[in-house]
Amino acid sequence: MKRTLKPFFWLTVFVGCFGLLTATSQAVSGQTNSSLLLVQQLDEIEQANQLNEEVIQLYEQGKYNEAIPLAEEALEIRERLLGENHSDVEASISWLASLYRHQGRYKEAEAFYQRSIAILEKTLGEEHPHVAVSLNGLALLYTTLGYYHQAEAFYQRSLAILETALGTEHPDVGAVLNNLANLYTDQGRYDEAELFYERSLAIDEKFLGTEHPNVATSLANLALLYFNQGRYEKAKVLLQRSLKIDEKNLGIEHPNYATGLNNLALLYTEQKQYEKAEELYQRSLKIREEIFGTEHLNIAQSLNNLAWLYTDQKQYEKAEPLYQRALKIQQQILGTEHQYIAISFNNLAELYFEQGRYENAESFFQKALVIREKVLGSSHPQVADSLNRLALLYLAEGDFYRAINFLSRGLEVEEKNLNILLSTGSERQKQDSMKMISSTTDFTVSLHLKNLPENLEAARLALTTVLRRKGRILDTVANDLQLLRENITPENQYFLDELAAVRTQLSDLIYKKPEELSPAKYNEKVAQFREKLEQLEAELSRRSAEFRTISEPVTIEAIQQAIPENAALIEFVFYKPYNPKAERGNRGGKPHYAAYILKSSGEPQWVDLGEAEPIHKAAFFRFNLDLKSSKDAFQGNTDKVKQTARQLDELLMQPIREKLGDVNHIIISPDAQLNLIPFAALVDENNRYLIETYKITYLTTGRDLIRLKQEHYHKQPPVIVANPDYEKPGETTTVAVANYRGVNQLSRDVEMSFGALPGTAEEAKVIAPLLSEVTLFTQSKATETAVKQLEAPQILHIATHGFFLPNLPRVEPDNSFGFISERSQKNTPIKENPLVRSGLALAGFNPRESGLDDGVLTALEVANLRLRGTKLVVLSACETGLGEIENGEGVYGLRRAFTLAGAESQLMSLWKVNDEGTKDLMIKYYRRLLENQGRSDALRQTQLEMLNSQQYQHPYFWAAFIPVGDWTPMEF
Numbered sequence: 001m002k003r004t005l006k007p008f009f010w011l012t013v014f015v016g017c018f019g020l021l022t023a024t025s026q027a028v029s030g031q032t033n034s035s036l037l038l039v040q041q042l043d044e045i046e047q048a049n050q051l052n053e054e055v056i057q058l059y060e061q062g063k064y065n066e067a068i069p070l071a072e073e074a075l076e077i078r079e080r081l082l083g084e085n086h087s088d089v090e091a092s093i094s095w096l097a098s099l100y101r102h103q104g105r106y107k108e109a110e111a112f113y114q115r116s117i118a119i120l121e122k123t124l125g126e127e128h129p130h131v132a133v134s135l136n137g138l139a140l141l142y143t144t145l146g147y148y149h150q151a152e153a154f155y156q157r158s159l160a161i162l163e164t165a166l167g168t169e170h171p172d173v174g175a176v177l178n179n180l181a182n183l184y185t186d187q188g189r190y191d192e193a194e195l196f197y198e199r200s201l202a203i204d205e206k207f208l209g210t211e212h213p214n215v216a217t218s219l220a221n222l223a224l225l226y227f228n229q230g231r232y233e234k235a236k237v238l239l240q241r242s243l244k245i246d247e248k249n250l251g252i253e254h255p256n257y258a259t260g261l262n263n264l265a266l267l268y269t270e271q272k273q274y275e276k277a278e279e280l281y282q283r284s285l286k287i288r289e290e291i292f293g294t295e296h297l298n299i300a301q302s303l304n305n306l307a308w309l310y311t312d313q314k315q316y317e318k319a320e321p322l323y324q325r326a327l328k329i330q331q332q333i334l335g336t337e338h339q340y341i342a343i344s345f346n347n348l349a350e351l352y353f354e355q356g357r358y359e360n361a362e363s364f365f366q367k368a369l370v371i372r373e374k375v376l377g378s379s380h381p382q383v384a385d386s387l388n389r390l391a392l393l394y395l396a397e398g399d400f401y402r403a404i405n406f407l408s409r410g411l412e413v414e415e416k417n418l419n420i421l422l423s424t425g426s427e428r429q430k431q432d433s434m435k436m437i438s439s440t441t442d443f444t445v446s447l448h449l450k451n452l453p454e455n456l457e458a459a460r461l462a463l464t465t466v467l468r469r470k471g472r473i474l475d476t477v478a479n480d481l482q483l484l485r486e487n488i489t490p491e492n493q494y495f496l497d498e499l500a501a502v503r504t505q506l507s508d509l510i511y512k513k514p515e516e517l518s519p520a521k522y523n524e525k526v527a528q529f530r531e532k533l534e535q536l537e538a539e540l541s542r543r544s545a546e547f548r549t550i551s552e553p554v555t556i557e558a559i560q561q562a563i564p565e566n567a568a569l570i571e572f573v574f575y576k577p578y579n580p581k582a583e584r585g586n587r588g589g590k591p592h593y594a595a596y597i598l599k600s601s602g603e604p605q606w607v608d609l610g611e612a613e614p615i616h617k618a619a620f621f622r623f624n625l626d627l628k629s630s631k632d633a634f635q636g637n638t639d640k641v642k643q644t645a646r647q648l649d650e651l652l653m654q655p656i657r658e659k660l661g662d663v664n665h666i667i668i669s670p671d672a673q674l675n676l677i678p679f680a681a682l683v684d685e686n687n688r689y690l691i692e693t694y695k696i697t698y699l700t701t702g703r704d705l706i707r708l709k710q711e712h713y714h715k716q717p718p719v720i721v722a723n724p725d726y727e728k729p730g731e732t733t734t735v736a737v738a739n740y741r742g743v744n745q746l747s748r749d750v751e752m753s754f755g756a757l758p759g760t761a762e763e764a765k766v767i768a769p770l771l772s773e774v775t776l777f778t779q780s781k782a783t784e785t786a787v788k789q790l791e792a793p794q795i796l797h798i799a800t801h802g803f804f805l806p807n808l809p810r811v812e813p814d815n816s817f818g819f820i821s822e823r824s825q826k827n828t829p830i831k832e833n834p835l836v837r838s839g840l841a842l843a844g845f846n847p848r849e850s851g852l853d854d855g856v857l858t859a860l861e862v863a864n865l866r867l868r869g870t871k872l873v874v875l876s877a878c879e880t881g882l883g884e885i886e887n888g889e890g891v892y893g894l895r896r897a898f899t900l901a902g903a904e905s906q907l908m909s910l911w912k913v914n915d916e917g918t919k920d921l922m923i924k925y926y927r928r929l930l931e932n933q934g935r936s937d938a939l940r941q942t943q944l945e946m947l948n949s950q951q952y953q954h955p956y957f958w959a960a961f962i963p964v965g966d967w968t969p970m971e972f
Contacts, residue, residue: 174203802877834884868902
């Protein structure tokens with residue numbers, strides 16, 4: 001929940017003005033009428049010009065103290081000899097304004113900027129580029145002072161002048177875009193800021209080259225944005241690149257280099273690399289003190305950050321005097337109502353909180369809140385930070401009701417900002433943003449279950465938070481894709497096609513490594529496609545923004561309206577109990593599971609299920625089901641399965657069952673490892689499988705109930721893809737028969753091969769006549785290309801081999817900037833994208849040759865399918881419900897991919913399924929669907945029939961498949 005002191009990136013000036021100001025000086029110098037001036041006056045004018053050149057050189061070197069007296073002397077000469085409104089006088093005034101601003105002499109700077117603007121507007125006109133330079137400088141000053149409304153107006157006016165005069169891709173335009181983006185970052189307007197940073201960076205790299213100091217500035221500022229969004233690894237790469245450029249161009253004694261050291265130290269502090277962070281902070285502080293003296297805002301920043309580092313290390317006696325000194329500097333310069341003052345108040349409050357000095361902490365937290373609400377507005381992320389910190393303080397004091405009040409307010413602000421955070425960036429970037437607020441989710445659930453377990457207000461707050469946040473990224477990405485497809489333009493279609501192409505190219509590279517590429521070139525190529533994929537995801541997210549409408553926040557009542565009378569939603573939550581009195585960084589305890597039970601009417605119920613570890617151990621019963629031997633082997637295994645299933649039920653479902661009453665339909669929204677549990681196979685206290693008592697449906701989140709109410713219409717009749725020819729499309733080949741639909745062999749180089757599945761041919765032969773106007777793809781026609789060309793069939797049934805590779809190493813390029821991820825440092829192998837590790841085998845899979853495709857349909861490619869309107873996707877294959885677990889987001893694999901593609905419901909498997917048994921299950925399932933049974937009902941009745949048979953009574957045969965999504969009957 002902590003926030004570090006934000007770097008003062010306003011340090012970087014509008015460097016594009018250098019050329020304009022110098023040009024003005026030279027031009028006017030040439031206009032001097034020597035016949036009207038004495039030789040002595042001409043010498044003084046030349047002296048002023050030389051002083052001005054020295055000022056520019058010192059300015060570029062960051063030697064502002066040395067530059068100021070020279071600039072003042074040049075101004076005195078020019079004013080005396082040329083008059084107050086001469087353009088050379090204005091040039092000196094502009095330089096002094098900028099120098100005063102850098103040195104923290106803000107009143108003098110403001111007066112000089114205003115003089116500069118007045119002279120330029122009088123002599124050159126209001127729309128001249130030189131006016132834009134001074135407007136930009138004044139806006140920079142107002143940004144520093146926290147006058148955001150005035151600053152934005154001046155930036156916008158400066159930008160309009162420069163774009164008209166110089167075009168939209170001039171470096172001076174890029175500089176103003178960069179500064180305007182800084183302002184938006186200060187205001188928490190991250191989506192707008194990112195757009196402007198990227199435009200500025202593109203302009204700088206195009207016109208100035210990739211090693212120019214302006215590029216370093218743009219990289220550093222973009223890194224700040226990523227830091228604020230929790231995208232730390234990406235921020236580190238940009239900061240290191242920026243620092244290298246500054247070191248090369250400006251040297252290691254320049255203020256910009258000091259800022260770079262400071263910013264990199266912030267990241268090291270965040271990652272608990274304290275020795276590295278302290279060294280960089282001290283180096284940065286030393287440089288700044290030599291340049292600015294001891295009473296500058298940059299000094300206050302360094303002191304604050306260093307104090308935060310000491311606080312993190314519990315060296316409170318070192319931290320407090322640094323905080324106090326920083327606050328004194330800021331108050332002398334900025335007054336009493338500035339966001340930087342609020343940050344210092346907040347940091348001091350955190351120190352006092354850590355020391356148990358709660359009265360002092362409350363006072364400073366409250367002061368910070370007042371300033372932030374007044375200066376930044378009630379919806380700024382820093383306001384949420386203050387509210388949440390006060391809630392934590394009141395919890396530590398045992399004032400639970402004030403804790404609820406402040407936490408509720410903080411969560412509402414976070415909800416508003418979450419909409420902004422998730423409106424831009426790739427899916428991975430959205431994950432980083434969600435992680436920033438995960439601690440408040442834990443805090444909210446813990447406040448209810450651990451501190452106020454009988455309090456209904458706390459329960460409703462916790463459940464509402466879970467319903468709003470769980471599966472949020474999946475919702476956002478799926479909605480973005482759908483909005484673009486529904487509001488298609490040629491340009492949007494291009495980007496959608498490009499996204500599909502890059503996803504395919506990346507998947508092809510992973511599963512079919514080109515022989516002509518060296519390992520280094522191969523790694524580089526994969527990295528390029530991966531980066532391109534992220535860029536396209538971010539661009540499409542941005543493009544969908546114009547079609548989004550403001551939706552009402554999710555409420556418990558809205559969810560209840562979508563729950564049938566005989567049903568109950570079970571919303572599982574994986575959370576860490578919160579101890580506010582524990583040391584910072586150790587406030588979260590051992591993970592727990594909890595469940596919130598919600599029916600169509602009445603208040604929610606809840607139960608804390610205890611520590612997660614025993615539940616995870618008991619969940620290993622699933623592996624007793626994942627068998628692929630003969631039927632005879634199951635005879636002695638059934639009792640063991642029921643015994644272990646009972647152990648898990650006792651921990652997981654029995655406490656919940658006590659609150660269900662006469663409910664016969666349970667809608668399960670799992671979390672974490674529970675996504676891989678076949679709840680139907682759990683055994684209750686009466687030795688009955690749960691499937692014998694309940695109809696069971698699975699959702700990613702209870703919020704899905706609202707989405708399922710929306711009507712979408714299919715565009716094609718049912719499609720069946722079955723019995724692909726894995727060897728050579730178009731040719732019949734005899735290969736070894738596999739009796740289950742999973743991986744035959746696997747090496748670390750992704751060498752997989754599959755044998756024929758005769759059961760899938762029989763399955764398709766029986767199911768196809770049951771459906772009207774069905775399209776059937778088998779053998780060489782069961783290709784990846786055929787599946788990709790589908791347009792929302794009513795049913796999509798794919799009977800083939802499926803796979804999920806849990807340990808596929810990520811292809812990494814050589815690191816150009818010396819960046820090593822934290823996982824690498826900890827010797828934790830980085831795995832490939834789970835959507836690449838999950839997939840289906842289609843025609844031509846074994847030789848990786850299938851027309852234009854390779855026969856490997858990965859989940860990454862599935863996400864491109866156009867299935868909005870598809871009522872049911874059946875994956876009659878192995879392990880199609882598996883994937884990488886992301887707490888709060890479900891399973892990253894085929895399950896997620898088909899949801900992204902728009903499928904209304906899915907039938908997927910949790911382990912390697914038997915070919916013959918699966919064929920029989922599918923045939924019975926479809927017959928029941930055609931009898932107008934609901935999608936979950938049809939599966940349940942089929943499972944019960946198999947359970948009561950002699951041949952398939954073991955859960956291995958009937959429990960692997962789970963129904964995800966809409967459970968209602970389909971119209972045929």
